[in-house]
Amino acid sequence: MKRKITLKQIAKELDVSISTVSKALRNSVEISEDTKQKVQAFAKLYNYRPNNIALSLKNRKTNTIGIIIPEIVHHFFSKVISGVETVANNRGYNVIVGLSNESFSKEVINMEMLANGSIDGFILSISKETLQQQDYHHFNETMSQGMPIVMFDRVIADIKCDKVIVDDYKGSKNAVEKLITNGCKSIALITTKDYVSVGKLRTQGYLEALHEHKMTPKAELILKIDDTLDYEVHLDALELEIEQLFKSNKKIDGVFAVNELYALSAMKVARKLGLDIPNDIQVIGFTDGVLSKHATPSLTTVSQHAQQMGETAANLLIDKLENEFDDEKEEEFQTVVIATELIERESTK
Amino acid sequence: MKRKITLKQIAKELDVSISTVSKALRNSVEISEDTKQKVQAFAKLYNYRPNNIALSLKNRKTNTIGIIIPEIVHHFFSKVISGVETVANNRGYNVIVGLSNESFSKEVINMEMLANGSIDGFILSISKETLQQQDYHHFNETMSQGMPIVMFDRVIADIKCDKVIVDDYKGSKNAVEKLITNGCKSIALITTKDYVSVGKLRTQGYLEALHEHKMTPKAELILKIDDTLDYEVHLDALELEIEQLFKSNKKIDGVFAVNELYALSAMKVARKLGLDIPNDIQVIGFTDGVLSKHATPSLTTVSQHAQQMGETAANLLIDKLENEFDDEKEEEFQTVVIATELIERESTK
DNA sequence: AGACCTAACGCAAACGTTTTCGTGTTAAAA
DNA sequence: TTTTAACACGAAAACGTTTGCGTTAGGTCT
Known part of the structure; x- marks a missing residue:
């Protein structure tokens, strides 16, 4: 178990000073061709590499x-x-x-x-x-x-x-507009509580899209999930909330969800309620995830280009x-x- | 923009030596209570933290x-x-x-x-x-x-x-045995080429499970995918291969796939061919992925405990x-x- | 021969620590 | 009063680099 070789060791072996070795390796004009050759050959033989930590310390740059x-x-x-x-x-x-x-x-x-x-x-x-x-x-x-x-x-x-x-606002607005263009009349939003800035912005995009198309947002169509819970493990709780949303608003024909999991859950619930996607209800999510691509039906999403x-x-x-x-x-x-x-x-x- | 404070600077300010500061901060008995207090107070005020790089260099340990x-x-x-x-x-x-x-x-x-x-x-x-x-x-x-x-x-x-x-061999064997126990008579294997050691082992597990249950493995039921292609982008090619496997072996009632994507693709193809999962055909994958959990139907998998x-x-x-x-x-x-x-x-x- | 130049190299400082080994001061012991 | 010991602190080396500058030797010029 031989430790990595250092300038000092090379210097000792070749009977020159440390600075000479250093300069030789960096091809300094101060050093004679002979010495350079000798040093460089030796260094190569022993696979010398400068110690990064020492360099970091010296250069104050890691x-x-x-x-x-x-x-x-x-x-x-x-x-x-x-x-x-x-x-x-x-x-x-x-x-x-x-x-x-x-x-x-x-x-x-x-x-x-x-x-x-x-x-x-x-x-x-x-x-x-x-x-x-x-x-x-x-x-x-x-x-x-x-x-x-x-x-x-x-x-x-x-x-x-x-x-x-990412332009969460515009991205969401576009997504919702897509739903509107596609004929959705009653679009639900599944989002997070407002302290997550991206959730807030995406909500705004949703509202603005409705506004521009003279549709009045309805509070009962907006589901704000408390995402302090880890829904990867409490999936059922999430689905229950969504199910209630759907059941109390039977006219919902479009869903915009601020992330992949919410969108997938919405699709799952919709299917469970006998709704056909995309004919009865259309869904768009927001993310770059792998789930969207491989879901059935695959999910239309707003890509963030992570x-x-x-x-x-x-x-x-x-x-x-x-x-x-x-x-x-x-x-x-x-x-x-x-x-x-x-x-x-x-x-x- | 004040740089991080160093021992040297503290020493200068307090008019003591660097070693004294160092020792004081480490509560050395060599240093008087008075000095310790002074130094520690000053260090705390200026939020002194030892420089990691310097420590790494000194200790030869990063x-x-x-x-x-x-x-x-x-x-x-x-x-x-x-x-x-x-x-x-x-x-x-x-x-x-x-x-x-x-x-x-x-x-x-x-x-x-x-x-x-x-x-x-x-x-x-x-x-x-x-x-x-x-x-x-x-x-x-x-x-x-x-x-x-x-x-x-x-x-x-x-x-x-x-x-x-992970015990790829045993994990695969168990999975295939599960299929056998569940009544599968004709179990297909979707795996990778042999140079990936885990693919090889999982294939062996499959074979052994068949062997122990007196089932003779058939070469036409084993699909070895060349995974040098990136199937995240060439999904259709993958699905085509699987479709051919299914079409030329209509009796397949069980599939063991060595990863998540293969398993999901198998499910997708099966559905396309009008097969019901799990009644007509059962599928097990190998991995810890997120797809398995959220797929429809959700996928039975061998978890690796990553x-x-x-x-x-x-x-x-x-x-x-x-x-x-x-x-x-x-x-x-x-x-x-x-x-x-x-x-x-x-x-x- | 003296003054000067240049090539080739070594010294030492610096980066920020820790730690060993002095060293000076003071108080207690002889 | 002198010796000793405890105490509190500083100097310096070390980790592995890079680099400005000093030094030596030999050669060139007048």
Whole structure:
């Protein structure tokens, strides 16, 4: 078990100084051709690679970016990571992941762990608990220490940093308009409580679409799910709520759901009630998930282009990291909006 | 934009030496109560945290583990990461992810990037391309440098390292036996080409189950898919193959598929051919996926307990990292087998 | 021959820690 | 009063790099 070889060991073996070895390997003109050859050959033989940690310490730059997400077992988030990773690797960075599990304290702890030198900047999506408590001190503290943050999807307007979001409002509006165009007269909305910003925006899009088409929104058609429960395990509870919605509003002929699971549950309930999709009732969901594609009938959804979001976020962050020229010239932050796309499948006409 | 405060700065402000500050913060008996109080108060005020990189360099230990997986947008792998992350965090480690994208060269590059000091050890699942080429030099080189590796799921017998696997053989055998018990007389197998070890083992389980029940396996009932194609995009090709299988073997009343997608496609094709599930034909898949649960009908599957695999792998690795006492006493490697579990849903009787 | 240049290399500092080993001061013991 | 020991602290090395600058040797010029 031979440890990795260091400059010092090479220097000793070749009977030169450490600096000579270093310079020789970097092809410095200060070093004679002879010595360079000798050193480089030796280094190659022993497969020398500079120690990253030492470099990080010296350069005060780790070439690593941290990504903090609420959960990883989720198609959207893992796709974002994939995007981040691709760009990061291409630009010479590593990616270190932290999971908040939708918990405020885990988010804080994770950020503190990474902020102590391990990484150069953050890419993150805020946990639900943090959004509820509206305690954002850890973001501000991190940034005040000169560590840039790029937020994606779940963001907060008050915080000054780069952001990558999807146009939830427009995406939803388009989806609902599609339902209207397709002849739906009574469109239900299945959404989350308002503290999740994306849920709120998608609700607004729904309302606006109705409004523009002179349809009056009805409160009884809007189902706000309390998503603090984990509906992956309490599926039946969710379905029960939806069933009641359907039963007390028999004229419903269209459903817009703010995520995949709600939409799938709606389809399941509809089928159970003997409704045909898409003839009796049409359904559209919001997400990039794998369920939509493989459901029966397959689900029409609003795609968020998660991969692209990750790529964009990574590029924004690395750009900022590598443009240190901006000393004192009033830092600028951008918000990139990723266009949504309506992917039509079998759940709509 | 104030940089993070260092020991040196504290020392300067308080007019003591760096060592005094360090000792005071670590509550050394060498330092007077007075000084400790002063230093600790100051450190707290300025929110001092030791620089991780400096610590890593000094201790030659990064407290970070690297995980390399073929792809992250995959329920199984993201669940494994989740398990790794949980254990790692609890035991004071960070997790840095590398994606091989099933490519040999990306696997090698990623490992080289991380092996230069960034991490203390690897957790990985081998890429398909590597399995095909059977080139494992990067694993051996990494380990010969004293960096431990824990492999999971896709492993190779020849390589001496800790492993966490699922009993693919027994899991498959159980699944097929379930079909037999449920009355299936003609059971088809949808699997991958043999170079993916798990595909091979699952095929063997299928054969053994038939054998034990005096059923003779028929070659025409075994469909080996060439999974170098990405069937997430070429779904129709996959379905076509399955359709031909069904059409040329009309007596098929049971299907065992080695993964979720194959199983779902089989169900889809069956439905298309007017077969009722589970009455005309029963289907079992192999995986932990989210599709199985939400499909209609929901799919009976062999669960791999991915989360548990991740947790086990992380514990194995960290145990090894923290037991350096084993100098020269013939390192021992263990292979932990995670029990599979048959989760019965609607696709079987 | 003296002054000067240049090639080729080494020294040392720096990054931020921790820790071993001094060292100076003071109070207690002789 | 002198010796000793406890106490409180600082200097320096070490982890592995990179780099500015100093140094040496030899050669060139006048």
